[in-house]
Amino acid sequence: MNLSDLGDRICILGPSNSGKSTLADAIARKRNLAAIHLDQLYHLPDTDWEARTKDEFIALHDAAIAGERWVMDGNYSVGMPQRFQRATGLILLDISTRASLLRYFRRTLLEKERRGALKGGRDSIKWNMIHHIAVTTPKNRKRYLAMFEQLDLPKVRLSSVRAIKECFWAWDLAR
Structure with a gap:
């Protein structure tokens, strides 16, 4: 699928630390x-x-999705119905729990700045985040996949870190 096939309002879902x-x-x-x-x-x-x-x-959230041209990353199920109603395309990052945990430790220990970080926020290793990735995320992955399959939108599922890297290459995206 070409990137343009996803339209001008793209939602990116996936587990924490998947690269959304x-x-x-x-x-x-x-x-x-x-x-x-x-x-x-x-x-x-x-x-x-x-x-x-x-x-x-x-x-x-609702003010943001009212715009005509956006790409939105994150899950937050409380806003999903109205977000999906406005979306023209969907990308699901479906990487493993192990990969999410490794990326979390790399992010918190090695990266000084990262995309999507809070202004003035501090990234540090938190037990509740480790629990979220290791325990909650596997359940959410099943839910996200079921949603992904039900939505009648142009969509792409990237099921590994390698698939995400290949997508960057295929769509000629710069990190």
């Missing part, structure tokens, strides 16, 4: 779309990942 934000930024640059990182809408800037209220998040 990096892919969203690369697509945004290539297609001249606004990159919207749901983590930045859900969490307050200049905090250690403190969540906004549900109403604040939904207001920010």
Whole structure:
């Protein structure tokens, strides 16, 4: 599938630390779309990942999806129905739990700056995040795959880190 087949409002779903934000930024640059990182809408800037209220998040989310040209990364099921209704394409990153954990440790230990990070936020190893990736994410992967299969949108499933890298190459995306 060509990148243009996904249209001008693309959702990227997948487990934590699968590369959603990096892919969203690369697509945004290539297609001249606004990159919207749901983590930045859900969490307050200049905090250690403190969540906004549900109403604040939904207001920010719904304002973002009202735009005509965007690529949005993140899951946050509370906004999925209206997000999918506006979307013209979907990408599912379906990498393994092991790969997500490795990427999490690399990100928190080695990367000073990363795409999709909170303004002024601090990335550090957190036990609740390890638990989320190791225990919650496997259940969510099944749910995301079921949603992916049900949605009648142009869509791409990338089921490994290698598949994501090949996608960058095929779509001529720059990291």
